[in-house]
Amino acid sequence: MESVFNGYRVTAQCRGGDGYVHMMHNARCPAVVSVEDHIDQNLPHEVLVDYGSVQKAFDIIFSEAVAEYNLGKKPSRQIKDYYEQIRNDSRKGIHKNKSADGSRKPAYEFIFQIGRRGEHPDNALAARILKDFTTKWFPAHYPNARIIQNTIHADEFSIDSETGERIPSPCHCHLDIVYVAHALTGDELARENERRTEVKRRMMKDVETRGEEWDEKKWRRMNWQKELVSLYGKSLTTGMGIQCSMTAALAEMGFYTEKGKGTAQQQFEEQVRHDLQDFAEKYGVKIDRSKGVKHRHIEKELYQRQRDNERKSVEILAIRSQLDRKEKTLTHWENEVTDKAKELIKKEMRLADCEKDIKVKQDFFERKQEAVRTFDRIGRKVRQQFLDLDSAERAFYDDSENHPIGIRIRTFIDSCKHIVVAAVSELAGYKKAFMRFWKATPDFFRNLASEMERNQCSDYESYLQKIDAAKLIGQKSAEKPNMRDCGGIGY
Numbered sequence: 367m368e369s370v371f372n373g374y375r376v377t378a379q380c381r382g383g384d385g386y387v388h389m390m391h392n393a394r395c396p397a398v399v400s401v402e403d404h405i406d407q408n409l410p411h412e413v414l415v416d417y418g419s420v421q422k423a424f425d426i427i428f429s430e431a432v433a434e435y436n437l438g439k440k441p442s443r444q445i446k447d448y449y450e451q452i453r454n455d456s457r458k459g460i461h462k463n464k465s466a467d468g469s470r471k472p473a474y475e476f477i478f479q480i481g482r483r484g485e486h487p488d489n490a491l492a493a494r495i496l497k498d499f500t501t502k503w504f505p506a507h508y509p510n511a512r513i514i515q516n517t518i519h520a521d522e523f524s525i526d527s528e529t530g531e532r533i534p535s536p537c538h539c540h541l542d543i544v545y546v547a548h549a550l551t552g553d554e555l556a557r558e559n560e561r562r563t564e565v566k567r568r569m570m571k572d573v574e575t576r577g578e579e580w581d582e583k584k585w586r587r588m589n590w591q592k593e594l595v596s597l598y599g600k601s602l603t604t605g606m607g608i609q610c611s612m613t614a615a616l617a618e619m620g621f622y623t624e625k626g627k628g629t630a631q632q633q634f635e636e637q638v639r640h641d642l643q644d645f646a647e648k649y650g651v652k653i654d655r656s657k658g659v660k661h662r663h664i665e666k667e668l669y670q671r672q673r674d675n676e677r678k679s680v681e682i683l684a685i686r687s688q689l690d691r692k693e694k695t696l697t698h699w700e701n702e703v704t705d706k707a708k709e710l711i712k713k714e715m716r717l718a719d720c721e722k723d724i725k726v727k728q729d730f731f732e733r734k735q736e737a738v739r740t741f742d743r744i745g746r747k748v749r750q751q752f753l754d755l756d757s758a759e760r761a762f763y764d765d766s767e768n769h770p771i772g773i774r775i776r777t778f779i780d781s782c783k784h785i786v787v788a789a790v791s792e793l794a795g796y797k798k799a800f801m802r803f804w805k806a807t808p809d810f811f812r813n814l815a816s817e818m819e820r821n822q823c824s825d826y827e828s829y830l831q832k833i834d835a836a837k838l839i840g841q842k843s844a845e846k847p848n849m850r851d852c853g854g855i856g857y
Contacts (some may be wrong), residue, residue: 545611
């Protein structure tokens with residue numbers, strides 16, 4: 367089924383400020399367009415009006431009015447640079463949209479276009495329509511919008527991001543304007559003040575008749591703009607004879623911000639679009655007047671970037687999905703690592719406890735080994751004393767020098783005394799050592815029984831032998847027995 371052609375859509379967008387007025391680009395200044403890759407300098411473009419820059423346009427339009435205003439005024443009240451004064455004006459318009467730029471703007475730019483990319487009339491016909499509209503119709507019907515630049519472009523193109531093909535852009539027109547409003551002369555202002563005084567007197571009388579109070583604040587807030595335009599064809603009461611003011615200029619052309627109708631700028635823009643539609647139809651061009659989808663106007667490059675972003679959105683979603691899966695996997699790995707770390711910490715804690723237990727048992731082994739050595743030393747000394755007693759007896763009977771019997775008896779008695787004293791001393795140490803053994807706590811005997819079972823000792827004697835030989839499990843190498851006197855046993 368073939369689609370029905372309803373006609374071409376007409377564009378008439380008006381925006382103001384430095385971000386929208388590009389006079390050097392519009393005039394195809396070589397230094398500017400040489401770095402712009404969407405312009406084919408071999409294709410046609412035409413400059414119909416060009417003041418060079420907004421500042422030069424201000425000098426041409428307002429220089430006489432500035433000179434007249436400054437005449438006779440103090441230097442502090444004179445206007446030095448009207449263009450900069452407008453740009454730096456701190457006053458802002460009131461907008462429902464808080465993010466809107468309500469600052470004063472020296473110039474505005476209309477962009478006119480018939481059709482859109484891939485669906486537009488012949489460029490030569492479109493150029494003739496736009497040229498006649500902007501040079502004849504527009505200045506005749508909207509004199510307060512002073513044209514400072516008028517250019518027609520049929521030399522632009524775009525690249526289809528899917529096919530890579532170069533697609534010519536429709537012929538379009540850039541129309542840069544400065545809004546110019548008029549102020550009352552001295553005589554007109556005097557008549558207007560007299561008229562307002564009379565109006566106030568009548569209103570106060572009516573209020574008094576109704577028994578109400580006069581509201582001076584309400585009186586001062588009254589908007590006289592429509593009446594000024596109706597009576598004098600001007601919308602300003604003070605300042606230079608002609609001034610840059612969008613609101614005042616639109617008022618002089620019959621556009622006012624009113625509830626239900628939109629702002630004066632919106633009404634003006636819509637009216638110009640309808641005018642261009644009517645004008646194009648006179649040239650035999652079919653126009654689609656159906657209500658289109660409203661959208662915020664954006665720059666061409668930004669629009670192209672948004673189109674690219676939309677095409678890439680699917681890829682981004684796929685990448686995000688993949689990242690989500692990887693993030694879940696990473697989270698799982700992190701949880702596993704955390705669990706392993708917790709297990710490792712527990713094992714380290716158990717290992718520390720084992721090391722402490724080993725240290726306690728090692729100390730226990732060392733004390734037991736020292737006890738065995740002490741018992742051994744005591745036993746050796748006791749046995750030595752008995753050996754010394756036998757030696758003294760043999761010396762008594764085997765006296766090779768034939769000492770008198772009395773001397774031999776005294777010598778034997780003295781030797782026996784020394785032996786008995788030494789034996790008593792050794793036995794006292796032995797008793798002391800065993801007293802500590804008898805006073806050992808139940809824990810000592812439980813540990814001792816556990817160690818004997820672990821080392822497979824059938825009796826205490828075999829256990830002492832293993833201690834002496836340093837053959838117990840976990841026991842350090844046995845030290846060489848110390849033969850010095852040791853009066854205590856460690857447990």
